[in-house]
Amino acid sequence: MPKxxxxxxxxxxxxxxxxxxxxxxxxxxxxxxxxGGTDAGMNPVEMLLGALGACQSIVAxxxxxxxxxxxxxxxVELEGDLDTDGFMNKSDVRRGYSDIRYTYHITxxxxxxxxxxxxxxxxRTCPVDDTISNPVNVxxxxxxIEKIIExxx
Amino acid sequence: MPKxxxxxxxxxxxxxxxxxxxxxxxxxxxxxxxxGGTDAGMNPVEMLLGALGACQSIVAxxxxxxxxxxxxxxxVELEGDLDTDGFMNKSDVRRGYSDIRYTYHITxxxxxxxxxxxxxxxxRTCPVDDTISNPVNVxxxxxxIEKIIExxx
Numbered sequence: 001m002p003k004x005x006x007x008x009x010x011x012x013x014x015x016x017x018x019x020x021x022x023x024x025x026x027x028x029x030x031x032x033x034x035x036g037g038t039d040a041g042m043n044p045v046e047m048l049l050g051a052l053g054a055c056q057s058i059v060a061x062x063x064x065x066x067x068x069x070x071x072x073x074x075x076v077e078l079e080g081d082l083d084t085d086g087f088m089n090k091s092d093v094r095r096g097y098s099d100i101r102y103t104y105h106i107t108x109x110x111x112x113x114x115x116x117x118x119x120x121x122x123x124r125t126c127p128v129d130d131t132i133s134n135p136v137n138v139x140x141x142x143x144x145i146e147k148i149i150e151x152x153x
Numbered sequence: 154m155p156k157x158x159x160x161x162x163x164x165x166x167x168x169x170x171x172x173x174x175x176x177x178x179x180x181x182x183x184x185x186x187x188x189g190g191t192d193a194g195m196n197p198v199e200m201l202l203g204a205l206g207a208c209q210s211i212v213a214x215x216x217x218x219x220x221x222x223x224x225x226x227x228x229v230e231l232e233g234d235l236d237t238d239g240f241m242n243k244s245d246v247r248r249g250y251s252d253i254r255y256t257y258h259i260t261x262x263x264x265x266x267x268x269x270x271x272x273x274x275x276x277r278t279c280p281v282d283d284t285i286s287n288p289v290n291v292x293x294x295x296x297x298i299e300k301i302i303e304x305x306x
Contacts, residue, residue, distance in 0.1 A: 002237050003236045004234070004236075005233065009228065009231070010209065011227075011228045012211075012226070016210075016215065018211065020203035022200070025199075027200070041178055042180070043175075045204075045281060046159050047161075047180070047204040048201065048284060049160070050175060050182075051173075053173060054197040055197035056163065057169075057171045058171065058182075058184065058197065062189065071165065074164075076162065076163045078160065079159065079160045080159050080160075081157070081158055082156070082157055082159060083156045084155050086283075095279065095282070096281065096282070097284045098289065100290070102293060103294045105297045108299075119296050125248055127197070127235060127239065127240050127250070128249065130249030131201060131250045132289050133288060134247065136250050136285050136286055138254075138255075138285055139253075139254055143256070143257050143259070143269065144257065145261070146226075147261070
């Protein structure tokens with residue numbers, strides 16, 4: 001079954017801190033004090049860039065041999081432009097990233113043309129790159145409300 | 154300056170393990186053994202779902218008061234469909250997620266209509282939701298190749 005369903009859970013903690021879970025793994029996400037957080041972790045838009053870089057790195061490793069590339073070191077530097085007026089509800093600009101740019105730093109003894117072919121291949125093959133570059137059908141499946149009655153004890 | 158540039162770095166470790174960095178924070182990303190990894194962390198497509206859930210959670214916290222909602226508990230369960238034949242280069246299907254679904258679990262003493270209004274607002278306001286739902290201009294800025302000469306010592 002090539003179509004797989006991946007899962008994650010986000011649980012809001014105190015303030016804007018979030019415990020992100022996938023299988024048995026946990027990541028703490030937070031915002032800096034300027035954005036109302038306690039700076040206990042990277043924030044969601046940094047995490048998104050990180051997911052893209054991690055995905056590209058894994059594609060590089062998995063396919064390096066096929067392209068005749070020995071990877072001594074592989075690093076991706078990513079940056080994304082985001083107009084925070086959107087999130088602050090101050091303007092009708094798009095809420096998310098308009099542009100994301102990345103630079104590969106590759107240390108290798110292999111022929112340059114092989115390295116360039118691998119680098120071009122990564123962008124075409126990376127699932128996170130495709131997910132961000134192209135539209136995805138993101139929908140709310142359900143909204144479960146548990147009412148509690150406040151009690152004065 | 155509302156237009157901000159966020160940054161992250163991904164550094165490939167042994168195998169398919171990746172050290173994701175943003176400011177002073179680190180996250181270890183890996184794949185399960187079936188996908189060639191050592192299962193030292195969640196994988197990039199789980200991380201992407203987690204970034205979406207974290208972002209939604211933070212929007213919920215930041216805007217809950219504006220909607221008259223007291224958040225006792227807030228949790229997002231996310232799932233995404235991905236045809237792994239794409240990444241395996243076995244078919245021309247899209248490489249990334251085709252569909253992502255999420256369910257909010259909200260525990261609150263507040264009126265249900267306020268909670269529903271907040272829930273609807275989250276999707277419209279969350280930067281990561283917009284980034285994934287709509288096309289983003291993702292480009293390679295540079296490819297830096299450091300050649301090394303292999304030496305037999």
